[in-house]
Amino acid sequence: MNGLRVMPEETLLPPGSTIGILGGGQLGRMLTMAAARLGFNCHIYAPHGDNPAFAIAGTATAADYDDETALAAFAGSVDVATYEFENVPLATAEFVHEKTPLLPLPNALEVSQHRANEKAFFRDIGVRTADWIFDEDVDIVALHAGEDLNRGTSRGIIKTCRMGYDGKGQVRVSSEKELRKAWQEMPGELIFEWEVPFSREISVIGARTSDGSIKCFDIAENTHEFGILRSSSVPAQIRSATASRAREIAARVLAELDYVGVLAIEMFVVETDSGEQLLVNEFAPRVHNSGHWTEAACATSQFEQHIRAIAGWPLGNPARHSDVEMTNLLGNEVDNWNSHAAQSNSVLHIYGKNQSLPGRKMGHVTHLKALSNR
């Protein structure tokens, strides 16, 4: 963990200040819009490419994450910096943080960028996850897992420790033979996890300020297809006690990381004889796809909440005015924009990406269930 370096608690960044964002995707774009509504300017820093955030940011820098000249100029031009994806190189975040406050603190990246670090973090703060084995020697992994796999009572997932997203870098294995084969073929450090027989996947989007105030949005229930988020429904169909526990877990993670900003935690709900059990999957130190519905259904969106937190402002009200279902528009599904635009209880959001690729997140549509039709 890095030493703490936060803005003084009495510092509220005034409108007219500039917020730097590392990363130029749709999350950066939506953060920029939320910041603009509060009177902030944004400076986006991202490598060359199809960066939808560039089109609406007041300032944009297209440069690599190891370009120290460009990074220094970026850091010098902003009042506070943040990041919109969790695979910003840690060295980049730390370099920027030496020159200007970077929130959330780089330690959140350090933990979340390595699955074994993340699992150990959860274990150390008393948050349950799937069982896991982290060892570079496949024989050790096979020693602990092979017999159970071969018995066919449970399955495992081998995941790359770094740079996994949207289901990439994951292979499901049902036997010791499959385990050894996948281990040989997959690149980099690997972690073995027991597959969780979950009934539901949920996520908590929570925010914390530097003075320790925490607010969570209502819990979303998520479905995935091919490892990519397909939809989020709110409220999740879970018991209220389970929802309370999920919020408590989120609050513990936020506090233990001394986190400032919005963070998303994905959890599995497992039905057991003693009720619903929660196993945490992973967290993302940023605004999250499963919180996009907040823009359509809350007074304060997750994007504004993040900007408020890193600017030292009080958190906004996360209350929700409608039940919702948010559906991602992946790849050429966005070509059906006109049918979504014609749905009177739907809020359509398209990211302005130049190129549609299979599975690429091109937009989303939020169906508001409670709104009356006119």
Added chain:
Amino acid sequence: MNGLRVMPEETLLPPGSTIGILGGGQLGRMLTMAAARLGFNCHIYAPHGDNPAFAIAGTATAADYDDETALAAFAGSVDVATYEFENVPLATAEFVHEKTPLLPLPNALEVSQHRANEKAFFRDIGVRTADWIFDEDVDIVALHAGEDLNRGTSRGIIKTCRMGYDGKGQVRVSSEKELRKAWQEMPGELIFEWEVPFSREISVIGARTSDGSIKCFDIAENTHEFGILRSSSVPAQIRSATASRAREIAARVLAELDYVGVLAIEMFVVETDSGEQLLVNEFAPRVHNSGHWTEAACATSQFEQHIRAIAGWPLGNPARHSDVEMTNLLGNEVDNWNSHAAQSNSVLHIYGKNQSLPGRKMGHVTHLKALSNR
């Protein structure tokens, strides 16, 4: 009136297209954000100055409204053009419209830019207004109005026919002497109106598509201070029959202008022995300050509704999820942003203007009355 020139009805402008906006103020800024959420790019055209829309538009041109070279380049770079304030010179709008579709059609500007034209338009379509006299000869005006004024039973208002906004270019008169004095001192063409003894001021924000579909937001009740909008409350405290008549008037105006886009109509409510009577004050051929609350309280904001209409999309649902009160932050009132940011049921919007001047619209805050507090 100009000849009709609209996009073919079957033309839905796809995401990725570019929308040109004449005018760079906060209305242009909010239109740009709404357009971006639908995947459109925006090109703002405005004279040099403190243009808050420039900061978030993909492309911006700072040039005068009579710079035909710059206007032609602007028109050539956009798929459809619109305007965000009603004092864009008619010649500018017509020049652009010759090169690319401009919506709303320039005729709406032509009518609204001259108070006598506007009053005659209302009269011709059977919409009641205050009584008025338009004559360049003050003796004629005094002949019709002087006696009543001197009797002290009613007052009049002399208004410049062109370029009035936020109460500028208006003088209230209580005698023939005051009338003659004001007439001599005020510049340009003038119109005399009888002051209306209204109980409330309301406005209807309505939208129309090129195929004639019309939707209105719920009616706002407005208060003004020194001629500048102070607050808008929704719903307006009027009878439902009055609200229906107000919507009917808005629909008639939209249809008679063959209007495409969002239009605002201000009306006076007068209590009479036979109930509430409506007298129309004026219309603005654009999104309007009294509709800013729609961004915080509706699935579709007035800004998105305008973009949808000019892009040939179906109109969105204007339903409202909460009672609201929107308050303008004028001049240095915006310095209290931190107290507004701390109100948990308020949505704060700051326009990012560089300079605060007395009475200048710097932002607004929308209080959501129905949202529960968390």
